[in-house]
Amino acid sequence: MPVLEIKNLDVKFSTRFGDHEAVKNFSCSLDAGQIHGLVGESGAGKSTIGSAILGILPENAQITSGSIQLNGREISKLDNRAYHRLRGGEISMILQDPQTSLNPLLTIENHLVETILQHQNLSEEQALEQAIGYLQQVGIPEPEQRIKQYPHQFSGGMRQRVVIALAICSRPSLIIADEPTTALDVAIQKQILSLIRNLAREQEVAVLLITHDMGVIAEITNTISILHNGHNVEDGETPDVLGRPQKNYTRNLISAVPRIDRRLDRFSGLLEEPVNGSAAEISHTQTKEVARTWLLENRSASAGAKPQSLEISDLSVVFSSRPSLFEKKLEFQALNRVNLTVRAGETLGLVGESGSGKSTVAKTIVGIHQAKSGNMTFKSRNVDILRKRKRDDPTRRSVQMIFQDPYSSLNNRWKIYDIIAEPLRFYNLLDGGTPEDKIVSAMIELVGLTTESLYKYPHQFSGGQRQRIAIARALVARPEFLICDEPTSALDVTVQAIILNLIKDIQDQFNLSILFISHDLPVIRQMADDIAVMKAGEIVEYGPSEPFFTQPQHAYSQGLLADIPSLDLLGPPGGIAEDRP
Amino acid sequence: MFRFILIRLAQSIFVMFVVSLIAFSLFRFVGDPVAQMVGQETSIQDQERLRERLGLNDPVPVQFVRFLRDLGTGNFGFSYRTRQPIGEMFLDRMPATLELSFVSLLISLAFGIPAGIYTALKRGRFSSSAMLILTLIGVSVPTFVIGIFLIYIFGVQLTVLPTFGRGETIAIGWWKTNFLTVEGLRALVLPALTLGIYQLALTMRLVRSEMLEVLRTDYIKFAVARGLNYRSIYFHHALKNSMMPVITIVGLQLGGIIAFSIVTESVFQWPGMGLLFLESIQFVDIPVMSSYLVIIAFLFVIINLIVDLLYFVIDPRIGSATDSQI
Numbered sequence: 001m002p003v004l005e006i007k008n009l010d011v012k013f014s015t016r017f018g019d020h021e022a023v024k025n026f027s028c029s030l031d032a033g034q035i036h037g038l039v040g041e042s043g044a045g046k047s048t049i050g051s052a053i054l055g056i057l058p059e060n061a062q063i064t065s066g067s068i069q070l071n072g073r074e075i076s077k078l079d080n081r082a083y084h085r086l087r088g089g090e091i092s093m094i095l096q097d098p099q100t101s102l103n104p105l106l107t108i109e110n111h112l113v114e115t116i117l118q119h120q121n122l123s124e125e126q127a128l129e130q131a132i133g134y135l136q137q138v139g140i141p142e143p144e145q146r147i148k149q150y151p152h153q154f155s156g157g158m159r160q161r162v163v164i165a166l167a168i169c170s171r172p173s174l175i176i177a178d179e180p181t182t183a184l185d186v187a188i189q190k191q192i193l194s195l196i197r198n199l200a201r202e203q204e205v206a207v208l209l210i211t212h213d214m215g216v217i218a219e220i221t222n223t224i225s226i227l228h229n230g231h232n233v234e235d236g237e238t239p240d241v242l243g244r245p246q247k248n249y250t251r252n253l254i255s256a257v258p259r260i261d262r263r264l265d266r267f268s269g270l271l272e273e274p275v276n277g278s279a280a281e282i283s284h285t286q287t288k289e290v291a292r293t294w295l296l297e298n299r300s301a302s303a304g305a306k307p308q309s310l311e312i313s314d315l316s317v318v319f320s321s322r323p324s325l326f327e328k329k330l331e332f333q334a335l336n337r338v339n340l341t342v343r344a345g346e347t348l349g350l351v352g353e354s355g356s357g358k359s360t361v362a363k364t365i366v367g368i369h370q371a372k373s374g375n376m377t378f379k380s381r382n383v384d385i386l387r388k389r390k391r392d393d394p395t396r397r398s399v400q401m402i403f404q405d406p407y408s409s410l411n412n413r414w415k416i417y418d419i420i421a422e423p424l425r426f427y428n429l430l431d432g433g434t435p436e437d438k439i440v441s442a443m444i445e446l447v448g449l450t451t452e453s454l455y456k457y458p459h460q461f462s463g464g465q466r467q468r469i470a471i472a473r474a475l476v477a478r479p480e481f482l483i484c485d486e487p488t489s490a491l492d493v494t495v496q497a498i499i500l501n502l503i504k505d506i507q508d509q510f511n512l513s514i515l516f517i518s519h520d521l522p523v524i525r526q527m528a529d530d531i532a533v534m535k536a537g538e539i540v541e542y543g544p545s546e547p548f549f550t551q552p553q554h555a556y557s558q559g560l561l562a563d564i565p566s567l568d569l570l571g572p573p574g575g576i577a578e579d580r581p
Numbered sequence: 582m583f584r585f586i587l588i589r590l591a592q593s594i595f596v597m598f599v600v601s602l603i604a605f606s607l608f609r610f611v612g613d614p615v616a617q618m619v620g621q622e623t624s625i626q627d628q629e630r631l632r633e634r635l636g637l638n639d640p641v642p643v644q645f646v647r648f649l650r651d652l653g654t655g656n657f658g659f660s661y662r663t664r665q666p667i668g669e670m671f672l673d674r675m676p677a678t679l680e681l682s683f684v685s686l687l688i689s690l691a692f693g694i695p696a697g698i699y700t701a702l703k704r705g706r707f708s709s710s711a712m713l714i715l716t717l718i719g720v721s722v723p724t725f726v727i728g729i730f731l732i733y734i735f736g737v738q739l740t741v742l743p744t745f746g747r748g749e750t751i752a753i754g755w756w757k758t759n760f761l762t763v764e765g766l767r768a769l770v771l772p773a774l775t776l777g778i779y780q781l782a783l784t785m786r787l788v789r790s791e792m793l794e795v796l797r798t799d800y801i802k803f804a805v806a807r808g809l810n811y812r813s814i815y816f817h818h819a820l821k822n823s824m825m826p827v828i829t830i831v832g833l834q835l836g837g838i839i840a841f842s843i844v845t846e847s848v849f850q851w852p853g854m855g856l857l858f859l860e861s862i863q864f865v866d867i868p869v870m871s872s873y874l875v876i877i878a879f880l881f882v883i884i885n886l887i888v889d890l891l892y893f894v895i896d897p898r899i900g901s902a903t904d905s906q907i
Contacts (some may be wrong), residue, residue: 054806055807056802056805084805084808084810084811085808086808087805087806087807087808088806088807088808088809089808090805091806092808093803093806093807095799095802095803097799100798100799100800100804101799101800101802101803102800103800103804103818103822104800104822104896104897104898105821105822105895105896105897106818107897114809114813115807115808115809118808118809118810119808120805150897150898152898163803165806166803166807170808176806211842231676564844
C-alpha cells in the first residue's frame with residue numbers, strides 16, 4: 001500500500017478577479033522510503049499540492065474534487081481538528097529558508113523536546129535524550145552542547161539540519177520538503193540532499209520533494225511529476241522522464257537547464273515566452289538601425305588584438321562600522337588584494353559562495369564602495385577608486401549594472417517609458433540628435449518587447465520580462481561594460497535560458513565587456529570566457545573558462561565542481577525537439 | 582551585557598544632566614526669584630541682602646553646580662506658595678500618582694493584551710470588529726471627556742462610585758496607600774479607568790497587528806506542520822515573539838501615564854503630583870514646576886532602562902551579535 005496516493009486532485013483559488021484553478025486533475029503515488037519529485041516553474045502549482053496534503057491551504061483555496069489518501073485513509077475531507085492530529089505524527093514538512101523556519105526566541109532544545117512530547121508519551125529527560133540522538137543523526141557535532149543554543153547561533157546549513165531533525169523527530173511516514181536546498185550554498189546543498197536521501201532509506205520515510213531545480217531532482221528522486229500550469233505534464237521513474245522525455249514541455253524544460261559538463265553557444269530548442277519574439281528576430285530593421293547607431297557611434301573601434309577593457313589590481317576593500325558611539329570600531333576585510341582583467345567584448349565570470357565578496361567587487365567597480373587600496377583602469381584610463389566617484393565621471397555612465405531581483409530593481413510607480421528614458425535624462429545624453437521616444441522604442445524592441453509595453457507599469461510584467469526591461473535600461477546609457485550580478489537567479493529555468501541568450505546576443509552585437517557574477521557554475525560555464533573563483537574575499541583560481549571546468553587546479557574549485565548535482569540522467573541538451581518530430 | 586548597562590547608564594546620566602540644565606534655567610531665568618518671594622513693601626536693601634544670601638549674585642555656572650548638588654542630595658528647595666520643602670511635598674503626593682498610574686497600566690494590559698490576541702485569532706468575526714470599533718472610540722475621545730462621562734454615569738446617575746479624591750488611605754511609613762481599604766479601592770476605579778482606556782485601546786491594536794504579523798511567519802507555519810497544539814503555537818511561540826515591540830511601547834506608555842495623569846487628576850481632584858503641578862502653575866510656583874520636570878524625566882529614564890534590560894531577558898539575539906556562528 002502506498003504511503004501517499006493522490007487521485008485527480010483539483011484545487012481552486014477564489015480571488016476578486018474570479019476563480020483560478022491552481023491544480024488540475026493531479027495524481028501521484030508514493031511508497032515508503034521513496035522520494036518523489038514535484039518539478040515545475042513558478043505558478044505550476046507544486047507548493048499548492050504540498051499545502052493541500054498538509055491541510056494548510058490558504059483560506060481562499062479549496063479542494064474541489066479528487067482524493068488524498070495517507071496510508072490508505074482518505075484525509076482530504078477531514079476537519080481541521082482531526083487533520084491537526086496527523087500533522088507531525090504522520091506528515092511533516094521541511095521549509096525552504098532555514099533562517100526563518102525556527103522560532104528565534106526558543107532554544108533548539110525547546111523546539112525538539114516540545115515536538116517530541118507532543119507526539120510521544122515520554123518524560124522530559126527521555127525526550128531530551130531522544131532529541132540529542134536526532135541531532136546526532138542529522139550530523140550536528142557536539143549535540144549535547146549545541147542543543148542548548150538558539151537558532152541564530154547556527155549557520156544556514158546547520159539550521160536546515162535542525163529543521164530536518166524537527167521534521168523526523170515525530171516519526172512521520174511522509175515528509176513534504178518544499179525547496180529544502182534553494183536557500184543554501186551548493187556545497188551545503190549536497191550534504192543536505194544526501195542527508196534527506198539517507199533518512200528516507202533508513203527510516204522508511206516517503207519524501208515528497210518540491211523543487212524547481214533539475215539538478216536536485218536528478219540527484220535524489222526515484223520518481224517525478226513534471227507540472228505546468230497545474231497540470232501533470234509527465235510522470236514516471238526519474239531516469240525515464242529526464243532521459244527520454246515524451247512531451248514538448250519537458251523537452252523544453254530540459255534543454256533550458258545549463259549544463260556543467262558542456263558549453264553551448266546558445267540554448268536551443270526553447271519555447272519562447274508567449275508574448276514576444278526574441279532579440280534575434282526584431283522585425284523592424286529601422287528601429288534596429290537606431291539601436292545600432294545609438295550604441296555603437298562614438299565608440300573607438302576595437303579591431304585587431306582585444307584590448308583590455310577593465311583592469312583592477314591589488315584591490316582591497318575594508319568595511320568598518322562602529323556599533324555605537326562608545327564601542328570600538330569593527331573592521332572586516334571584504335576583499336584582499338584582488339586582481340582581475342576583463343578584455344573588451346569578453347565575459348569574465350566571477351563565482352563564489354555567499355559572502356565571498358563577489359558583489360563587493362561589482363559595487364567597488366561602479367563606485368558604490370570605496371577601496372582601501374588598489375588601482376582600477378578602465379579603457380587604459382586610471383580611475384580613482386579610493387575616493388567617492390564624481391557624478392560626471394565617465395565610468396558612471398559607461399559601466400552599467402543589471403541586478404539580481406527584477407521585482408525590486410524597477411520603480412513600481414513609473415511607466416516603463418520613464419524607467420528606460422531616465423538614464424538619457426540623467427546623463428544628459430540627448431543633444432538634439434535622435435528624439436528620446438525613438439531611442440526608448442528602439443531599446444525596448446532590442447530586448448524583445450513591443451513598444452506597447454512602454455506605457456505599462458512594471459507589475460504588469462513577468463520576472464523575465466522585467467529583467468529584459470532592466471537590460472534595456474542599462475543599454476540606453478550607451479555602456480561599454482556591463483556588470484550582471486546574478487541576473488537570472490530569481491528566474492525560472494526556461495526564462496533563465498532566454499535571458500542568458502539575450503545577454504549573449506547583445507554582447508555579440510555591440511561588443512560589450514561583461515562581468516558576470518553568479519553562484520551557479522553551470523550558468524557561468526555557458527557565459528564566461530575567463531573565470532575567477534572567490535573565497536573569503538580572495539581570488540583562489542583565475543584563468544580561461546574551458547580548462548577550468550575540465551581540470552580545476554585549486555582544491556576549493558575542485559570541491560565546488562564536485563558538489564554540483566549530476567545531470568547525467570538528462571538527455572542531451574537542445575535539439576531534442578527536432579530529433580523527435 | 583555589563584558593558585551595555587554601563588553605556589545605557591552613561592546615556593541616562595547625560596539625559597538627566599540636560600534636563601537639569603533646562604530645569605535650572607527655568608528656575609533661574611523665568612521671572613526674578615526674589616521678586617516672587619518677597620512682598621511689595623520689602624525694601625531694595627532687604628531684597629539685595631536676600632539675593633546675596635541665596636547666592637543669586639554668584640556666577641551662573643557656580644549656581645548651576647550648587648543646583649546639581651542639591652538635586653543629588655534630594656534637596657529641591659522650597660515652594661514659593663506653601664513655604665514647605667518641595668521634596669516633602671512630592672513625597673507626599675507621589676504615592677497617589679504612582680498607584681493611579683500602576684492600576685491604569687494594569688487595566689490596559691490585563692484587557693488590552695487578551696483583546697489583542699482575541700481579535701488577531703478571530704479575525705473577521707463580528708465580535709472582533711465590534712471590539713476594534715470600540716477601541717477606535719477609546720483612542721479618539723479625549724481623556725477628560727471620558728472622565729466626565731464616567732462621573733456622570735457612575736457618580737451622578739447610579740451613585741455607586743465616588744467621583745473625587747482618594748477616599749480612605751492607610752499609611753505604611755510615609756507611603757499612603759489606597760490598596761488596603763474598600764473605600765480607597767472604590768475611589769481608584771473611575772480615575773484609573775479614565776486614564777487606562779486610551780492605553781488599553783493602543784495596546785490592543787498593537788498586540789493585534791504584531792500577532793497577525795508573527796502568525797504569517799515560516800516558523801509558525803512549521804510549528805503547525807509539526808502538529809504542536811494550537812494553544813502552544815499561539816500563546817508560547819507567537820505571543821512571545823509579538824511581545825517585543827509591545828514592551829517598548831508599554832514602557833513609553835507608563836512614562837506617559839505618569840506624566841500626563843495631570844488631566845485625569847484634575848478631573849477627579851486626585852491629590853497626586855499632576856494636581857500639585859497644576860496648582861503650582863496657577864501660582865507661578867517655579868521651583869515646584871522645575872522639580873516636577875526633573876522628577877518626571879528621572880522616572881522616564883528609569884523606565885526606559887528597565888525596558889532595555891527586559892530585551893535581554895526575552896530576546897537571546899541581543900547582546901550576542903558577535904557570537905561565532907558554526
